Structures are given as C-alpha cells and as structure tokens.
Amino acid sequence: MEKTPGKTGFSRRAFLKGSSAAAAATALATAPDVAEAHQVGTAVLAGPTVIVLTVNGKDHKVNVEPRTTLLEVLRYQLDLTGAKPVSGDGSSGASTVLVDGKPMMASTLLAVAVRGKKIETVEGRGGEKTPDAVQKAFVQYDAQQCGFCTPGFVVATRAFLDKNPKATEADIRGGLNGNICRCGTYANVIQAAIAVAKGGGNG
C-alpha cells in the first residue's frame, strides 16, 4: 500500500482522543476461564461465560458463548419471545429491540457486545393490559394479522415516532421500511402510526 501523507490539520493526538493511555495487549488464545460477570472489560472471552445484561430495566445473569446472539438470550434464557427469528441477517426487522433507546436487530447483535447497555424489548413497552400508545393503535387499526412481525413493527414504530414525534404520513411511508410483513398489514400500520403521531405520541 502506498503511504500517503495525511493532508489534514488533525494532530495524531486528535485521533487518539478519548483513549486511555496504556494499551494492554492481549495475546491470541489466552482466555480466562470465567470472566468477571459484571465487568465488561477488555479480556478475551472464549467458551461459555456468565455475563450480565440489562433488559427491561432489570439485570439478568445469563450464560452465553461469544457466538450467542442477543436474540437467543432473550428467547431461550429470559423467556422474552416477542422479538422473532425471521432472518439471520436482520433484513426483516422482526427481532427489533431498543439498545440504549435505538432500534437494532437482536438477531445481529452478539450478547457479549451489549453488556452494559440498556436493552428494551417489546415486552418492556407495556403489557396486554397496559399497552402503550403504539400497541393500542396496532390493535385499534388492526395493524396485525398472523402477528409474527408485529412485535418488531411495534418497537420500530415506537422508536420512529419517538425520534419523529410530528411525523407526517409521507415521513411514515419513507421511514418505516426496516420491517417486513408477509400478511400485508402495511396499510394498517401506516394508519396506526398516523394515529399515534396525531395524538402526539401518546394517543
């Protein structure tokens, strides 16, 4: 590769800003047997490990391997099966959860990578008896048929309207395209989202 001098006004220090001073180099294949569960740390993890995940406001000790996805933890260890496995690559949006308030696909997040972050699933939005505005609107406007995509759609819609509280119909049609519904509930999802937006996000 050809070395090209940087034509920028940045000092080298600028690119390292925020980093801690000393770098603790870790050699390949020197994994500690058990990682300190509560600590995120920079140690190399290998094999089964106990970690803590903060889900819907509660800390949960869970057993994972580095390859375990957040979706697997939610579904198999925490009995939170609202987020669904539809595509392994996140292209359906069915596994959408909020990570530090942002919509992300639990199917493409490694559980070990979301230690220390606030995870919120559809179950954290409210329950059957105490639904939030989006959940209520999904029922009222029948934005669901088989319902398999619905939890992902609910979380995505909530996140979208939180970020765009005054969203217009055109905004909604342009902005809620990360989720797939096979039954074809889109027309009703649009109506539900419009209703929530018109109610100021609470209606």
Added chain:
Amino acid sequence: MAEQYSWPARGKTSIIGKSHSRLDGPEKAAGTAKYTYDINFDKQLIVRALGCPHGHARIKSIDTAAAAKVPGVDYIHAFKKAGDEIEWSGELIVAVAAISGGAAAEGVSKIKVQYEVLDSFTAEDDLEAAIKAGRTKRGGGKSLTAREPGDDDDEDEFVDAEIERLLKAAKFTVDAYFGIDSITHCCLEPHGTTVKWEGDRLVAYLSTQNVSGTDDQFARGLNITADDVDVHCQYIGGGFGSKFAVDYWGLAAAEISKATGRPVKFLLSRDQEFKLGGNRPSGYLKVRLGADENGVVQVWDSHHWGTSGYTGGGVSHSVVPYVLTPPNYRRKATSIKCNTARARAWRAPNHPQACAITQTAFDELAKVMGADSYDVFKANLPSASNGKADLYAAEMEIGAKLIDWKANWHLHGKGPKKGSVVEGLGMALHTWGGTANTSSAIVRVYPDGSVEAFCGTQDLGTGTRTVCAMVLAETFGLPVEDIKINIGSSKMPFSGASGGSTTVGAVSESHRRAGQDALAEIFKLAGKKLDADADDLEAIGGRIRVKGKPKRSISWKQACGGLGLKPLEVTSSYKRGDESPLSSSGVGGVQMAHVAVDTETGIVKMKKFVAVQDMGLIINRKLAESQINGAVIMGIAYSLFEQRLIDPKTGAFLNAEMRDYKLPRLGDVGDIVVSLYEPESERKRGVIGLGEPPVISPGAAISNAICNATGVRVRVLPATPKRVLDALKKARA
C-alpha cells in the same frame, strides 16, 4: 335443537357486520402471544439440518463422525443415505440435535457429504428446452366450439379448422405471450414443531393451518394412535396454504425426542423455509384470441406451461381463460418437470396465475382496438363462467369511481409524461368458491352466565377467535368480550384445515349452530321464569325478553341460573357441502391499479389500488378489510417484487434469504382502497370465505396498468425494473 338456523336480518344485528378489534390483538402487540417457535421446554434440544446444495445429485457418502464430536451435539438423524437421489436443492440430508442452535449449526457444518452431481433442469419457462430434455408431461386441456362437428368430421380437425376460421373472421386479434414466475410462501415463522413425549403420548406444538388434521398425520408417521397425539397451535406465523402437513422434519423431531428422551425444537432455517416451505407454480402462456367489432372475444386458443416441481404439474387448464370464457376456445397445458421443490397450495391455488396470464390478453385486446380497457372488460362480462356478469358490472362501477377511472384513463401509452415518469390504469376481476369447511364446536353456558366455546380450528391471522366470539355474542345478546373462545388444540372438536377461504364460514356455521342450539335450551329455562313460550323469546343486550314486550325480561345471568349446578353443554356441527342458510360459496371481485412507471430506471411505483369485494354476509368489517388489504399487498409483492431465482447451472435456489428475496415494504404499497360490497342479494347468501379472492387480480391489474402507462407489455411478472427496461428497449427497436 333450533328448528332453523339463520342470521339476523340487516339492521337487526348488534355485532355481526360491525367492526371489532381482534381479540388476540393485545397479546400480539405486546409480544406475549406464543407461537410454535416461542414454545420452549426444559432441557430441549435444538435441531438444525443440512440441505443439499445441488438441484440434482446422488449421494455417494455421508460422514457425520466429526459432527458428533462437536461439543453440545447430542443426536444425529439421517434423512438420506448413500445412493439416494436428490431432486431439488435444499432437500434435507441430515439433522443434528444439540443443546443450542449454535452447537447444532456447528455440527451441521462438520458433516461431510459427497455427491455425484447430476444434470439439473430448472428452465421452467423454456418449453422447447423442456421438450428436448424429455421433461414435459401433458397437463390436460379442453376445447369447445359453438358449432358442433358433423358426424363425419374428425373432431380435432374440426376444432382446428373452426378456430382458424374464427380467428380469420375476427375483427381484432391478439397473438401474445404472458407469464408469471414461481414464488414462495415465505412464512415469517418457518415450518416446524416443538415436541415432547409424556410417556407414550406426544405433545406437539406445530406451526400449522390444520390443527384437527395433523394429530393423525403424526400418529400414522410414528405408528401410534391419534388419541396419543396432542397438537397445539395457538398462534401461527403465516401459512398461506403451505402448512397443512406435519412434514418429514416434524416427524423427525418426534423421533429425535423419543430417541434422546428430551424435548426437541425443529424449525426450518430461513433458507430452508424458502427452499422447502412451499412455492407456487409458474405459468407461461401463448395465446391467440379473436374479438368482434365490440371487443367481445369470440375465440380463444392457448397453450400454457410451467412447473410445480420435479413431479410436474402446474397451473390447471380448467381456469384458462380466467372467468371470461368465450364461446369458442381451445386450451392446452403442459407441465414441466423441474429440479425444484414440489409446489404447495398458495392462496387461491391456480387463480392468481391464471388471471395474470389471461386477463392481460383482454387488456392487450383493448390496446389493439385503441379502446378503453374498462369497456372491453365490460363487453366481455356476459361470458363470465360463474354467471356473475351483473355483480361484476356493479363492482366495476364502484371501482371506477374510487380510482377515478374516467379522469385518469388514457389510451395505452398515450398519457402525459412527467420527466421520465408515465402513469396508467389497469383492471382485472376474479372469482372464488369459499365454501365453509366442516366444523364442530362445543358451547358451554355456565350457571353464572359465563360462556365458553371449544373448537379445533386455528387462527392464521384471519381473526378466527374474534369471529367465533362475535357469532356467539350476537346469538346470546352478550358483549364480545364475555365469550371465552378456545381454539388451537387437536383435542377440541374437529374443525377443518384453514385453506381455500373456508375458515370464517366453518366457524360461523359451527358456532352459530351451537349458539342457537344452546340458546333454545336457555329460552326454555327463561320461558318458565317469564311465563312465556320459548319461541317468543329473544336475547338482546344481556337480557332474555319476550319479543315485542321488552319490559318482560330477565337478565342473561338470571336465565342461566336456572341451569342449576351443571353447565349446559352443546356440540353442533356443520359438514362441508351441506346446504345451509348460514353459508354458501362463490364470490366475484373487481380490482383496479394506478401505477407510475419511471421509464429511465424501469421502477414501477404503486399510486393507488382499489379492491371491490363481495363475500356474502360480512361478520367483521375491520377484519374483512384487513384480509383484503393484505391480499392486495401480497399481490403487489408477486406483481412487482418476488420471484424464485434458480441457478441455471447448479439448480441452487439463489435468493433464499430475506435480503435477496424481494418483498415490498411499507413504503411500496401506495394507497389501498377497499370497498366491501354487501347488497342484500349477496348478504342473504350467508357467509362466504374471503381469504383467497382479493389476492387473485393484482397481477393482471398491475400488469395492465404498466402497459397502459408505457404502451408496452412487460410479458412476465414480476415486472422488475430490468424487465420493464427490456420491454421498453425492445419496443423502441
């Protein structure tokens, strides 16, 4: 027994025909509804399977030794053995059960299978290549001529001559080719099951459209009795006609569970769902038609082909041409045996393809004539094979108003161009049976007035629970929320599979019957208390009252109190095909599309879509509208986006992931306008199924709209940007 089952007259209902939110909506929106994939048992094993990457191959050897050594792998189940021939890509070879999905998948990756790769044939649209390869099979056909052959005439020769004569005599003719590619069901919840054995009894949570029919399938496959199988399905993540069977992987789950003594979860992976979970046959048609000066088609001569997999099969000739059937026709079908998975029923089997490859020809006729497509369709209505010309005419009028046909119409290719974008209109019409399926229900009325029903049906997203509850609530004069509905277990009374728009009819029949039968008993009790004849009573607003004397009444609860300690239990049934005042079959439906085509990129955008639909008596308007919205969107999917792509060299299914299998998103569907058509003439026929009909017309309607916009026919659906551009380029050349 109620003497006569019936629905309340229009205007006399408090629940039927109104909108009601689906009862299980809150669970679905809260994420607490448990689907098969969501059922987890202690100590369960998770299964992943290896599929064949080739379209056609013979297995030389299978080595699972390394897979067995992967930490966490518990059991290996072989579906195939050395020497077996594989006929399509994705067919499962070996399954691995492990303590986690990750371990099972790693086990799968360690399996070594050697194949002798054989020539695969997948060119499903290429009739000549199929003939050369010996891959064709007769698909049937029929001819009919208005004039009959003479006694001495050879029948084939006569038909031949007659068709040629009529074509020659025709004022307008069309000679064209139309097609529609194979698509998949692509259920968001893949096929599969979570099972456990309780002693010799199998408990299976199965993602199925056929709760009442799959216990027996398990039993036969496992050599036990159906009494020893309990199939559960409270929620199902999509079926669309592909989930009637336990399937060999379902049986394998039970066998692995038996062998390991542990519960087992086996759902197909996403690519396997595409490859094995079901597909819809393709159809490609060459046609010559001739019409008189009014655009009435007098003669139709077609040959179509396509595939439904390696055994052959395809779109039935019996629905060609679709609905509009001229007095003289000859139709012939050829099926092509391809190295692709066997097709499964896909929402309205045969109809969407038949509509897409034949009603496009009627639109082509309008183009040839320089006429308004609306007028050409209208002129041909008298030939409707179901005799519904008047119904279609009425629905066309409604549709035309909703899409503003007159204002938006222009001759094919003659509309204004805004930049590189042209717009156009298209229409099509359809028919479907929708007979109620066989169904039984138990209704229990408890002495405290509470009501519960049991029925071995399922809810595909139709809103089955809600329909059951609304029917009983109407019958008893109670609020919908007061009715407890239990469905989704094979231990409940038999109710037929949900396929072919048969469910709402089925459960309306069984629940109305059981409800009316139970009410007759309650009336007897109430009659004593009210000192009135049971026949003079009615149940309205939570009260039993004497007809015409609303003040002489007791509450529903008081009436039920007369039951004493034991609940009243009534079982009532309907058998498919029995004449009934509650349900019937046969609907029409007209759809119109308004599209915008970018002639620079070939991208087609939906502007507006109008669906006018009759369905006999409407139970729940909101759910009916949802069904139609959904069907239209599925129609947009197969018209503009989805297609199964098979590698011509290896026979591998190439786009078997959500990222590659194109489906429309929320921003792709435009405005959908649904009009429920329920004149008294239709309403009095009772309930008719609605799931299939509105998914039939979008292909032809959208293809016709594209042709109207551009003046050029995109011959094969889906009308992908490349196909649109190719068609435009060819037209310019």
Added chain:
Amino acid sequence: MKAFEYAQPTTQAEALALLSPEPGKCELLAGGSDLVGLLEKMVLTPDRVVNIAEIDSMQQIEADEIGGGVAIGAAVHLDDALDSPLLAMYPAMMQVISGLGSMQAQAQSTVGGDLFRRPSCWYFRSGNGLLAGGGQMVALGDNRFHAILGNDGPAKFVSASRLAPALIALGATARVIGPTIDDEEFLPLEELYRTPSREGQRETALLPNQVVSHVILPPGEGTSGIYEAKHGAGPGDPMAAAAAALRIEGGVVREAKIVLGQVAPTPWVSREAARAIVGQRVTPETAAAAGRAAVAKAAPVRYRPSEGQHPPSGTVH
C-alpha cells in the same frame, strides 16, 4: 456460527494488539448488521471477533479547525452521523444515510462497518468464496446483480458499501492504523478498495491487522449528491448508485468527481463522466450525457437465464 473468541478493546492500540496477521483468523465487529449474518451462515469462520465499536476515540465526529474538514470515527453510528451538524455540509453522505430504508440499519451500522460491508453476491453469501470458482459461477449463472465494470478478472461481485461512493466523491481520506499503533497512514478512500484477483484476497487493500480508525473529509465547499436507483423502499442494495461532487462557478462545472456504486468490484470513479460534465452547465441533457459516458465502457457479464420477454420457445399446438 462456529465458536470464536471475543474481545472488546477500548483503545486503538488494544485493538491492533488483538488482531492476527493471518487472513481470516480475526474479524472486526462494529454494529454487527453485516458481520453477524455472515458468521451465522458460516460464510466467515474466524477464530476471534474483535469488537471495535466501543473504542471511544473512534466514536467522535470532530471538526478540523485548521483545515476546515471533519474527522469521523469509524465507530460512529450512521444515525448519529445523520444528526451531526458538522456533516450537514456533505449532502451526498446525508442522502445515502437517510435513503438506507431502515431505521434499524441507520442506528446499528457504523461508518466503518459500512465501508467494509461484504459483497452481496449470492454465490459468495452461500459459501462459494468471494470469487465463486474464479468467477465461473457468476459467468455461467444468474448474474443480474453483478458487475458491469471492472469485471474482466475473476471478481464479478459488486462493492456493497453504500457510503463509499459518496465519501470518495467528497474526497475522503481513510486514516489507517496498524499493524502496530505506531503505524499510521492516510489513504485516499478510493485506494482502500481493490479488486481481488485470487480467492483468499479481500476487496480492500488493508492487511488483516490494519484498521480504518477515521474517515477524514475535506471542507464541504462544493455541491454534492447521490442518486440510488432502488427497487423498493427497503434496506436492500440499490441496483446502481452514482455520487457526484461538483465545484460550480458561474453556473459552469469547474471540477467534478463522480463515483458509481453497485456496478463494479470497487466503488468506481468515473473519470469519463467527470470529463463529460466539466466545463458544462448542469442540465438534464448534460447530466444524461455524463451518465452515458459513465457506462460507455460497461460490459455486463452475459446474462444467462431467459428474462421472459419473449416466449423462450414453444408454439401454440
């Protein structure tokens, strides 16, 4: 997924120390929206995954007070980039992000992650290798979404990065670090990409133990934009994309950089298109001429399956 080790460094130096010089042994993880799917399908089977998303020195967007440009940390998430006032002067970049079609992809993906998105080629993604039999599977197969430029070698996939065409047009430089923390170089972004000529090579010029820590943009003084032809509103790849950065004076284009996306194994800098527009006023006609110049030398891999415009064969009776 194959089992792997996992590390989550907090500094650039730690990250470099965790990497292996051997190709394929380590994979860098940022948002996960591309990598985890590839691990799941076992298209990639590393021994170790190094998550560089938590390196805070790579999470900042900072103004270059001297040069006037902006440095974007590779671990900056796309939605944060979209919201950053510092990046408002780069419309082409903003348009790419807002046009992603998935709020989830905007939130989860990072700038660096996007630059290193692996190709969407379905032969690659079903485990046949990046070149899929030296290009033969593509040449003989279904290549409707494959390269039309730069495809004369065995590599026929198209570069998948959505941001790269825009960033290259905007004159971006990549800050590349590694193998050791003392190794630092600044590479014009287009030089980050190369077309592999044999299986085992990747589509970038980096060593396995090098990392792009930042992308540096010069001051956004000109006009820029991107056009993506998308089949559907979802997050799928566009069929083709073109980014343009222009310096217009007195209504006439004085300088132009035009970069095509999704058409070649690398982002494709079209000098032909730039030449066609320089010295012209931008009108639909001159823009179309630039477009024609951009694809004048395009040579699609011969498309095999019948596209259904004609009956492939067959007659009535």
